Amino acid sequence: MRHQSLLAYAKFRYLKVAAVVLVATIAAYALNRPPGGRYGGSWMGYTLGTIGALLILWLLWFGIRKRRYASTAGTLLGWLSAHVYLGTTLLVIATLHAAFQVGWNVHTLAYVLMIAVILSGFFGVWAYLKYPALITSTLGDDTLETLLIKIADLDRQARPLALSLPDACNRLVLAASLGTDIGGSWRRQLSGRDSDCPTTAAVVGLQSIGKTLRGEQSRVNQQLYAVMVRKQELVARARAAVALKARLDVWLFVHVPLSIALVAALVAHVVSVFFYW
């Protein structure tokens, strides 16, 4: 099957649907001039609010639908495409529902959470379009697993070479072998760097110690240095791949919890409106 972008799914079917929804919403809003001015409590306000609330519930359903691998109700890509485009229309529907009015209250809280969810979703779309290709180009023919196998293999080569070298060299190689890790905390994963990397320290250290060595030790050290440089390159690639993956995933850790917060704020918004009717 030809690869299809989530945006271009079915010849932009859901972009067209979203455009129709947007045009209809904006036209209805513009033509409607309720007595006392436009606001969320006019019948147009209630109508747009109801549409918006139902749309939010449907968008949330995507979180459940994507786990239903047995579902035959459309393809997951189609659902995602609709999720993205119709989610975007919510920006306009909710803004017109509120008639551009904001305040320090639960109503605007719901609105702000909705904006945050949508914007994080936009980042997600951007990430899904950008990072997979970058990850592929970073890994080349490798996978993270094969990178780790190669790194471990270089460690196995390096340690015997270091045995005959001064203790300082040996310590560096042992530390690099036992202390080098890929990823780490979420900040380090996102940065793709480790300022305290023992492999880098070994590369730097071996180079400076190498200048003091002579004869056989110098030759072995050069050999060891080459191994460690290869390892450093592999480690950097693995870290870059992890960083790209983290950037591809990180928005979901904002998008999902804020979606749930939005549902809570939406409940509060609706309850408050009808409680004090």
Place this chain on the structure above:
Amino acid sequence: MRLLLATVTRNRKGQPVRAERTLDGDSFAIGRGAQCPIFLPDPRVALEHATIFRSEGATRLAAVGTATLLVEGHQDPEMTLAPGSYVEIGPYGFTVETPPAGADLALAVELKRPLPDDLSDIKVRSRMTLTAAGLGKRRPAWIFLGVVLLLFVAIPVINAVVPPLRAVTAKFVLPPDKAWNPGPLAAGHSSFANDCRVCHEIPFVHVRDRTCLKCHDRIAGHAPTPRQQAALFGDTRCAKCHADHKGASGLVRSDAGLCSSCHGDLKRRAPETTLVDARDFAKGHPEFRVTLWRGPGKDDVVRVVQTDKAKLVERSGLRFPHVDHLKSSIRGPKGRVVLECKTCHVPDASGRSFQPVQMTKHCSDCHTLEFEPAVTSRQVPHGSVDAVMLTMQEFYASIALNNVAVDTVDSGDIRRVIPRPAGGGTITEEQRQRALAWARAKAAKTAEDLFEARVCIVCHEVLKMSGPRGGPGEVVWNVAPVRVASAWLPKSQFDHAKHRTFKCEDCHDKVEKSASSGDVNIPDIESCRVCHAGSDPAANKVVSTCVSCHGFHLPGHAPWSKRARGEVGNEIAPIALRGGSR
């Protein structure tokens, strides 16, 4: 010294496999260096870690440099190697065995702690997903859900149901009622902002009119009688038009639909109405109809369309040609004066309208009420005909009685002083009667001059009547009452103060040339439309809706609170509204 060194490894079943060799020498170096006789190829061992040597008949093991030995759990720099003793060098364990014959020392060495597998080790150390790094979705989602529902649903609902809590919740950074407030309240209601239940008395029930009427019980209705109001508005809720939470001035509807929904098609809704249909000011507003007094009663007025020039005549009873007064200058008793509009039309305290023009304040400087040309210091009072007559009679009686020989008095020359009779202050009855007769005649003659020729007639309509009150032949004058309107368009509100940037003549453009007080110089609707648009914005015009000039709650009408059907019964048929459903 001969050393038997057994290197122990483990086969697949974990059983030890020994490889033995014999070493000869004075001492034996132990280390990972290839030159060491006891070669330990592990990075955790120093290049030259320790040495075995004989000293004073004992075989000893000593660490080299900073390297350490682990003897039965303790770090020792040196030890004696006696059969049965055990020492660890890096990951290797050395057991001293009983040397067989021909050997001085027997050692068994085994790698006790091999290096971990590199691949599984780096996998264990590396956290390569955000979830592995401790980021989660479920936990924050549950926390957000709980916090938002608690702060914005649970607490506000409890706060609404349990009033004593309000004292506590009012101290919150964002009190529950404020958090729920969808928009700023009208200025007059802003003091309720922290207590929704002042207006929203019952949860899930619309704000009730009786709540509004607790304060606004005196507000006037829209139709003159409660019955008409009931027919027109029935149980229309206050909040249907007055929705709050729309800003400081958002409580008052100002849209065109407020009025035009009925007044745009009033004839169809109420065929008997005398009102003309009205819609948007720019497109659907009828010509102004000027309210003019026609008498005789105080409230006997007519409303005349401005285009009906024949009927558009004010009958105020006053004669005042503006043209004569607004000349470049006019001659007054103290020289020439220039009169302007504001000389007579002085704004009232609000600036919206004007103080009444008063004869004594604005006219009497020039228009004196002297009646006797010879005596300029005396004037008749302005106001009552009786008072005028009395003043003149008193004046002339005084002259007559203070002088003798009345019969000689030339009524045309009162300046001639007639000497008193010699020796006496007493005049005869006959003299007195003659003097008073003269005074009455003189006063009557002067009055005729005053009312009909010289003074009153200048400004007033004067009617001469014969003897309605006095005896036959007595003449009285009747001055027509002056009914100058203070507002010609009383159904609207016009604020002169808001139009201060204009000159009077910008709107009242024909006043300067007006020769008759019958002229009505109220600007017509087209004059207003120069600056005022309707509900729709127009270039360089002020958007003007119905309530810019008109009110809904009309003063003098029955209170709005009396409109409910229950209060007047259902005895009248409701006025047919669109579709005839009501």
